[in-house]
Amino acid sequence: MNSKIITYAAVIVAIVAILSSAFIYTSMQSQLNDLKNQNTPTPNPTSTPTASPVATASPTKNITLVDDEGYLTTLTSVPQRVVSLAPSNTQIMFAIGAGSKVVGVTDYDNYPYNFSAWIAAGNMTSIGGFSTPNMEAIATVHPDLILATPINDPDVVTMRSLGYNVLVINPNDVRGDLQDIALVGRAVGADNAAATLVSNLNVQINAITSKIAAANFTSKPLVYYEIWWNPEMSAGGTSWVNDIISKAGGVNIFANDTDQWPTISPESVVQMNPDVILLPTGMGSGTFYGSLSDVASRPGWSSINAIKNNRIIVIDGDLFAESGPRVADQIAAVAQVLYPSLFNSTS
Numbered sequence: 001m002n003s004k005i006i007t008y009a010a011v012i013v014a015i016v017a018i019l020s021s022a023f024i025y026t027s028m029q030s031q032l033n034d035l036k037n038q039n040t041p042t043p044n045p046t047s048t049p050t051a052s053p054v055a056t057a058s059p060t061k062n063i064t065l066v067d068d069e070g071y072l073t074t075l076t077s078v079p080q081r082v083v084s085l086a087p088s089n090t091q092i093m094f095a096i097g098a099g100s101k102v103v104g105v106t107d108y109d110n111y112p113y114n115f116s117a118w119i120a121a122g123n124m125t126s127i128g129g130f131s132t133p134n135m136e137a138i139a140t141v142h143p144d145l146i147l148a149t150p151i152n153d154p155d156v157v158t159m160r161s162l163g164y165n166v167l168v169i170n171p172n173d174v175r176g177d178l179q180d181i182a183l184v185g186r187a188v189g190a191d192n193a194a195a196t197l198v199s200n201l202n203v204q205i206n207a208i209t210s211k212i213a214a215a216n217f218t219s220k221p222l223v224y225y226e227i228w229w230n231p232e233m234s235a236g237g238t239s240w241v242n243d244i245i246s247k248a249g250g251v252n253i254f255a256n257d258t259d260q261w262p263t264i265s266p267e268s269v270v271q272m273n274p275d276v277i278l279l280p281t282g283m284g285s286g287t288f289y290g291s292l293s294d295v296a297s298r299p300g301w302s303s304i305n306a307i308k309n310n311r312i313i314v315i316d317g318d319l320f321a322e323s324g325p326r327v328a329d330q331i332a333a334v335a336q337v338l339y340p341s342l343f344n345s346t347s
Contacts, residue, residue: 079165082103085130085147089148092184094113096181104137107128131152145167145187147169149169156168167183167187174247205247215342223245232264232265239260244327248334249338270304273304277304280314280315280321
């Protein structure tokens, strides 16, 4: 078995054992990126990363920001050196044209670029693992803003005690995702770019939801989204994936579960009887669920509608690895799976 898969499985089991379910997504989903074959463009590692210019002038007055954990952070100037502790946060920075301000990323960041080349060339600093950031590495880049997630909470306390400005980003739905884009934009002086991005994403999302509503389907397909197998994990009602499924015209079978990423039983999937099963691609050289035949042959699963009707659908695991500025693409991808005739999809 691929050593990366063994390592990843061990990490997942450890996370389940020691972390609350509210934090599972941020650790697990971001570590998916380390195990995928990424085909995104790789910049010239000998040149300094660049991005569209953003406002860099100091604000005329202090800016007070409230993050997703309700913590108030006051900035006395526009940050110029930003450390991102999650791939989703990195994606936001580049999507709003502020990528040139990012000086540190995790080893799991691979979109919109393969940052390992930049790190190797000395144009970007690795701050280590997603759930285990290297404090010494962070100190060397002298950040004036750190973008974190709840998985970093213990380190966030330390970072703030050392005087760092830290914003914790943790959207639970699409609305929260868009609000976080605006929040980061305001924090780094890219308000207008962030507002434009949010507006464009809303236009794309509304086009999808309006098209589904106009079709006036008599029922919505039940959807099972598999996060991990053994232990079995899915998307709960407080996860952004749940909202992706909903806006794509589906019903998440675990929408009533209050955990973001609950551990579930195979029997419960049989009982819920989903019409569609969504499985992510790419886990290094393999997948955590084996093959589609392996999924179909799980004990008792032959009675599930999705399996009887050959509706086990493989989706782009890299696209769905985290929340962020690709939210409209995520909704579109699920909508194409659920309503192929409506969206001219061959899925």
